[in-house]
Amino acid sequence: MTERVITLKSFFEEARAGRLTGIRCGQCGELAIPPKEFCPACQKRAWVSVPLTGEGTISSFTIIRVAPRGHAGETPYAVAVVKLAEGVSLLGRVVDLPFESLRVGLPVRFRPLVKNEQTVVGFGPA
C-alpha cells in the first residue's frame, strides 16, 4: 500500500498551481499546514490531504525592512500570519496591499509567488 500523504514538496507543487492544501489527522481530526511529520495534537502519523479555500484574515503581520540573506532588494515587504477560513494559520508574504492598509482581521486570499523556480506562500487582496 502506497502512502498518499502530501509532502512538503507536493505542498509547494500544488501551491505553485494556486491550490492550497492542508492535511487533516485521520486519528484526531487536527488540521495542519504546511505538512508536518507527526500530528502535533496526538503524535500520530495518519494524515489525509484536504483542499483549502485559501481565504482568511490577517491575525498578525510584520514589515520586513532588513531582508534575510538572498532577499536583499526585495525590502521592504510585509509578512503576515493568516488565519484561514478552515481554522489553521499560515505565514505568507503580503502582496498588492499597501502597508497602511494592513490590520488584524483584514480579509486576504492565498496566491502563489513563483520566483527562480521557488514557490513562496503569498497573500493578496481578498
Ligand SMILES: [Zn+2]
Ligand atoms: Zn492527530
